[in-house]
Amino acid sequence: MTRLHAPSALLADGWATDVTITLDDAGLIADVVIGAPPGDAARLAGPVLPGIANLHSHAFQRAMAGLTERRGPSGDDHFWTWRETMYRFLAVLTPSDVMTIATQLYISLLKGGFTSVAEFHYLQADTDGRPYADPGEMGASIIAAAREAGIALTLLPSLYRQGGFGVPANEGQRRFVLDDEALAGSINRFRAEARRDPLLRVGLAPHSLRAASLDDIARWVETIRSEDATAPIHIHAAEQPREVSECLAATGQRPVQLILDRLPVDDRWCLIHATHLVPEEIAALAASGAVAGLCPTTEGNLGDGVFSLPAYLDAAGRFGIGTDSHVGVIAAEELRMLEASQRLVTLRRAVAATPEQPSSGTFLWQNAASAGALATGQPSGAIAPGRRADLVVLDGAAPMLAGRAAALAVDTLVFAGGESLVRDVMVAGRWIVSDRHHPGEARAGAAFAALMRRLLG
């Protein structure tokens, strides 16, 4: 048993002071006591928060960060020209390359306050478009990277069958497609790993309505759920206006409307982006219990548009955050960008806050932690008995946090701070980041650098 004492802790019903957290040997929280002196408990260096589950990652894209910020010859740059660059880049990556990229990325995510990550895994096939001999080989690289970094992982192999509504996959997309047999083989492989790894969870990621038919999605969701009734299901939806108009043209319905009407969406589903919604879809998405998977820095980078957060919160909708293309890797920065984009279009402040939780930073962090855990199927997201001890400790000695009570410290972290205010990070009862340092960061950084020199050389 390990006992930790924090000057303040964000519990399910808000901030508490002088909190003692007892962990069992499996890394779960056994007990939480408020108001007791520390005694012989290990003293944490500042306020403690539940770690956030990053609910949307395409790990390999970390290697592309900064490579697509050039104006094209036409000047008409948008998501779809970015996607072409991405396709060319990923045509060459091997499983070993992906492990190198993912290891470096996951260490950065941990330092940024994320304690688990959902990998929306669509780079699945070999460079020639055929499955690897072991169809789960690429996913196994992701699993190995997560173990190396010490982050909990929800692996979501992707159902990807076509390049658009009724359009075959093109050359750039051939590595995304696995046929039924290969997909089943890779899922079996991942589940075998998960049986002996409590930090690994396996779900499914139907890529999008444009990349798989409703029938294929429904069939695969049923298959997955027949073995694991609460397996996480993630799907991209309504990221771009063109996607909405193509869906309308092909089906007569908008994508989120169609997903909610035709698929068995529940609170273990996560709709990634969900940017372009009409009011009826906002209400229906909130009512479904599913989590909106917002990726603020990527959505800002790609020019996707602004999610309708005020209406969604009014409808009691759940949201979490993901770093997607990994131009940002810091939880606080995602929350800041989410709120800033809302403020810029509503001309209001404290959009994400309530009378019960007026601290906007606390509200954002707590919601992202709890919905993130739900959407990734990880037993984290709250500091409470029975939850896994995935914890983030702020640096109470940082000048920017001096004199600030816990809620103000988190407001400062989210609205005016960054990675350096996150001091220590624990996953499943084990310290992974200590005093802003991860023991594997130098080695992972050197391997990433060598790979980048080779790829760009």
Next chain:
Amino acid sequence: MTRLHAPSALLADGWATDVTITLDDAGLIADVVIGAPPGDAARLAGPVLPGIANLHSHAFQRAMAGLTERRGPSGDDHFWTWRETMYRFLAVLTPSDVMTIATQLYISLLKGGFTSVAEFHYLQADTDGRPYADPGEMGASIIAAAREAGIALTLLPSLYRQGGFGVPANEGQRRFVLDDEALAGSINRFRAEARRDPLLRVGLAPHSLRAASLDDIARWVETIRSEDATAPIHIHAAEQPREVSECLAATGQRPVQLILDRLPVDDRWCLIHATHLVPEEIAALAASGAVAGLCPTTEGNLGDGVFSLPAYLDAAGRFGIGTDSHVGVIAAEELRMLEASQRLVTLRRAVAATPEQPSSGTFLWQNAASAGALATGQPSGAIAPGRRADLVVLDGAAPMLAGRAAALAVDTLVFAGGESLVRDVMVAGRWIVSDRHHPGEARAGAAFAALMRRLLG
């Protein structure tokens, strides 16, 4: 004479490789040679950029970062409720407190890639609203802080006479008001300092059309310019829709229209924010030669709205960046937020880039550096003979920059990096930040922390 050699350098006409920069003993650039081997020149650790002049700072507001992110009882939170909190907070600050805050802030700005800062100085009077015995006492604290930190300073004492169009200043605003005699006294004091400090420049900041009459502004601009024909003049304009509607009601004209029509605006003027413009104002502002002083992270935090950058660039308008309330202190983050806000509302990418300079990061950095120097009256902003050696060196050994040519390194810095990629910073030929470390940071941080504990205790 000092000689520096960089693997690549951003010069006035773009990137060059193998660049040798020779400095004279006054810290000015004497010579720039392209393509020569380093010889015995000191080798810089990565690509070198001109330092950016931060063109809008209210230093004392750094102490408030994170303190105003709470939802108010009505839920109707916006700029004007933030301003009330700000007024209460600043009612107690002494010149010594402001020096403590500004020293810590300016060190952070240097580490973030800013080599000079324009202080829009309106906290001028004593707590009772009377001038200090030395009316420039508070400004002298700012000067002392800049010297302690090693940042170049453009001090802009404020003309502030009323609380709104035809409305007297209220209690919360009494520290902003100096009468003509006290303002003249403080300007004389600052100019005396500037005569023996080459890093100090003095200008004027008419606060806004709501805080000073057009006649007062015109009279004071004439007074300042009679002694220094190129003194920088900065004014807040059109930050908020309410400010525009109040100006329309009081004068029949919009604020930027009125400033351009009635005041002698030239290329040493800087209009801060300029958020809410009609097309005629965008064209007229660009044609005036004045610099638009954009403050992206503060504008996002305050919910000000989105500047019309595409139309302004089409009209060949100049823009620079400021950190204003200092919720952000990193140059790359300001540029990222500027571009992200544009992408979110236009649904395009690479908004700020041209066929001649397709690298969006390079375009943003170079424009902010050159317009920033112009608007602050500092002889920096470019790596060219005769300019002051205010330089920012990126960490060429950082894994995230590995294999990336200089333009891609800057794209990565601006769109996916942060403070840690800025390795060394030079001001006027002197290294101020070395390997991400400022020699005064520990002492300044401790003093700031002690002050915050006292203020919030």
